[in-house]
Amino acid sequence: MNRNRIMERIFWGTGNLIVIAYAIVPVLWIVSLSLKRSGDLNDRHFFPQTISFEHYQAIFLDVQFPAALWNSLAIAAISTFLAVIVGMFAAYAIVRLTFPGQRLLLACVLATAMFPPIAIIGPLFNLWRATGLFDTWLGLILPYMTFTLPLAIWILAAFFREIPWDLDKAARIDGATPLQSFIWVMVPLAAPAVFTTAILVFIFAWNDFLFAISLTSTNNARTVPAAIAFFTGSSRFELPIGSIAAASVVITLPVMIMVLIFQRRIVAGLTSGAVKG
């Protein structure tokens, strides 16, 4: 190995380390905060001197966090399921069928992707209170599935477009109705894309804060991000840092593991819209 090769390896090795450190430092920080003993929280060390699980115990003994966790899980899962189903139908129609209003629909879907959620918070707040959807699961599921529809339609449409047309035609000649062709041929082929879409939609719902604090008020439907923001400590001016850190780790790690496992699909999903445009 010559000098140049060594220099090259050192250069890229350093680059890689910087990228990894960039990503991982805040995560490590919140993990170590959550493992510090209450008394050590202000020791200004990065790593805990003594590891303790007291904050985890505390948040799970309290009623608030388990309720919020359950709400978050259920609401995100149901929103994901609905957004993927509805998005799949629409994407299939947009790509595979011809009908008047096709372009208009796609334009509207794209426009929604740029829509600021804050613009409809007020009306939704008012409407939900009037219709009894305020502080319910459905009250959050509806905006989540709607706001993730553009993403779902976009990714699925990009994928449907790449499935060879001939397969659909072949199914039709083999005796399938359009609906049968969709169920037997398109859906199984689209499974990977559906999966990618589902993860991204789930992350959106899991991550949302604005709807969660605006459209909920109690443990009925309040999700974890909102709950964390309103955790109360021993006094009004003191944040319960340990509990927040523990709760953060609990809701971050599962998503992070999922994302790392399905890394390749997620990168493809995130970039499909922009690059293929």
Place this chain on the structure above:
Amino acid sequence: MNLRQRNERRLAWLLCAPAVTVLIGVIVYPILYAVWLSLFRYDLRFPEQRVFVGLDNYVSILTSEVWWQALGNTLILTIGSVSIELLLGFILALIMHHTLFWRRAVRAAMLIPYAMITVVAAMAWKFAFDPTTGFIDALLDREQAWLTQRGSAFLVIILTEVWKTTPFMALLLMAGLTLVPHELIQAARVDGANAWQRFIKIVVPTMKPVILVAVLFRTLDAFRIFDTVFILTRGAQNTETVSMVGYNTLLVSLNLGLGSAVSVLIFVGVLIISIVFIKGFGTPTGRRGEIDS
């Protein structure tokens, strides 16, 4: 038109119906309702005193210092974070694209900030910069309450925003880099361009559509920044953004009329940004014509 064409249309409409229904019910109708509400003086604490006031709400917002201050703050945060993200994103993208080893690990690491909930990320940075809890002050060997001063608070907000969203930018740019034909780079090399010239003259122009889409996405996203600021400062130290003004008017003061007018103005702001991007830089959303082929 014959039976089969009609059947196809019916199926298409049937398949689109659920999507259209929720889009209308949860977005179109509420935004129209917001426009309608913005023309009233309507305070939820005194619902019976609802009065039609025309454009008065807009006048009072557009003449108030709070709004312009918030708009200014939002623009500072937007421009500050997006420009840093673009620069940093390019560096990260180049590392991910060219690195000789650990490629998978580096790309996986990039997804960590994306997978972290914004609220959690903001909390992590908040605690890190906290003078009693954090490690930053210890690291820099100083005693500074970062979030209690406007300038340093902005710095922390931008840092948090940049940390969380640069990976998205970097991934888009990396996907763009893979689209630059290798022969093009080789040709430029043969023509005598050095690495920097190749990057500026060949790579960046070829990637222009991807760069524009990435910047547009992120600009629109940054313009509606809410979570980060809410967690870090709650708008204190004059760091309030337009989304926070909207939230506070609507859900803290419960002033639905005025708040709706703020919402509509934010919506208009997003519209203007989109139009500027699409008209000013050519259509970054690109070749939409493929859809019906």
Place this chain on the structure above:
Amino acid sequence: MASVELDKVTKQFSDGTVAIKDASFTIADGEFFILVGPSGCGKSTLLHMIVGLEETSSGEIRVNGQMINHLDPKDRNMALVFQSYALYPHMSVRENIAFPLIMAKVPKPEIIRRVEETAAILELSLLLDSKPRILSGGQRQRVAIGRAIVRNPEVFLLDEPLSNLDARLRNQMRIELARLHKRLGTTTLYVTHDQTEAMTLGDRLAILNKGVIQQIGTPFELYQQPCNLFVAGFMGSPAMNFFPARIKDDQLCFEPLGLQTAIPGHTDFSKPLDYVIVGIRPEDFYVLSNENDRSEQLIAFDAQVDRVEWLGAELLVYIRLKIDFWPDMSILVRDVGLEKKQGDMLEVIARLDATSTIVKKGDTVTLGFNIDKLHLFDPNTGDRLIT
């Protein structure tokens, strides 16, 4: 078993372009019928109309006398093998072949039996549980055929099925297809752009160009009696030679050769023409070794050999003739590659028997041809002038 009848079938797209104009032909029960034409001539569109993937703008498609224009593909009982094979990638070979039967709600035991049977015919029995992606091109091709024949379709359609295979495999599959047709006896419509495939496989051919059927007939008929310039130029490889010839005093003047001859019999001269397009197939040239070979019917001329291609059994001899007579010819003529070339040179190909002829580049040879072998075409319409 079925006969397929097309009656003035026309396809006009919504933007006004006419893809198929007044196509009429009948495929007899059990016939192997070939639709051949250059790419973009509309043959896939016509195929898709027959199978029901495309609307018919006007005209009727009948199967056994029954109009089927408005039937959905699934109700036509036709099977199509796609150029891309269109195998369902998520299904095994067995599931692929079974798919049409499942759609037709055939009872399970029968599905199993028929899939096994079909697989046996196509020698796929050992591959039944594999996924398409691990199969070779030829195997995929056979799965696609299996999926098509498993339900005993009334009509069997193939869209350029061999174009994705390499040359050796293509020949082999061609033989297999012919054998399969003999065995099943299903009415078959085969679409291709390759005239060799068309000539070797088909009972009858229809030649399509720019959406219009040019001629229908057996390969022999089309080759021997092409009805117009397009068919004459399309069938045969290397293609027929064409050149313009003036008509003077009921004589045909080959000006580049300085020859003049009586107009061959059977020529239709109902329309007065001052020149015609003359076509002659490369194999209709002879090399004359001595004066004695010349006769009344044989026209002979000397030419310098420009280049020679030796193909084993035969020899392609290229000669270049200077030609001064370039009438202003219609677009039709351009389709067959006959237009004013630089230097007014015209290239003529002669196909000679390689075993009895020794010709080298630069040699001067005496070539002859029989005037009965000439094909005369109307330069304005492209039609063959024959009574």
